[in-house]
Amino acid sequence: MRILLRLLAPLLGLAIAAAGVLGIIEVVAAWVRPGSTGVVVPWSAWRSTLDRLTWADNPVPIIGIVVAVVGLLLLLLVALARRHDVPLSSPSPEMTVSTSPRVLARLVGRHIRATDEVAGATVSASARKVSVMAEGFTSPDPSDGGHLRSTVRDRVDDLLDELPLVRRPRVAVSTRTRKELR
Template sequence: MRPFVRFLTALLGLLLLAAGAVLLAELVWTAIPPLEGTFLLERTSLEAELRTLSWNAPVVRAGAAVTAVLGALLLLFGLRAGRGDVRLHDPAEGVAVVTGPRSLARLVGRKVREQEGVAKATVVARRKAVRVTAVSEFTEVGDLERRLADTARATIDDLPLVTTPRVSVTVRPTKRS
């Protein structure tokens, strides 16, 4: 989500920069006395077209609706783009302790990969959930899924987390050669 918000922010910034540059060029062009007309925008035809529109025109209402929806979406994306830090219990008054989801995923992943029978594992951690996807070294999974779920839960339980995230584990057998 964060890269998407960064992309949107950069795109909107560039659009506003371009609009400001055009406006500035137009103002400078009309402020210089020897020059006639406009630089980029034909102001007289634009003014004539805008004078024919009323506030109740479908084009104006559609433009307002599109602007409102885009604004609401940008606000929603902006609010959801937080880092999603995982809070830990505060050790003292006025001290807040957090860790990132990536650190939590590394810790759980290291413990899961240490288990016997795991060929490889990927872990994705969020504030409310930890998802483990592992591949068994063998063609039979057996009780590996239960053992990995217990290991992941025990690792998370050992941490002083304020809220305990859900743990989901998926184990696939290795492919036969």
């Protein structure tokens, strides 16, 4: 969602700037040549067309509905694109400290990959949940003791205990055995 906003914001800004430049050109042209019909935009033709329209004519309600729907979609897009930071304990009441979920996921991933049993790991994080998919050379099967899963879970729990998180996220660990040799 944030990427879409980053694309829409400059486009809307350029459209508004172009309309402003167009308005300035038309005003200056009207001052220089009074009674002109417009340099770029045919204002007099547009005015005569708009004078004939009423609120009940067909294009007016349709245009109103389209503008309202586009406005509501833009408001919804902005509301959904808010940052989803992970709050941290602040050192003083005047400060607010947070980190991004990406940083938390990288920190957990780097901590897990430092384990000898882990060949690779994929981590996703949010303020509520940390999900880890670890690959190892030992068997993740619980009948074999599930050594890799317990090792990874212990490492993640230890790291989350060390971090100054306001609310500790849930941890979900899944493992699989890597097929290739070390």
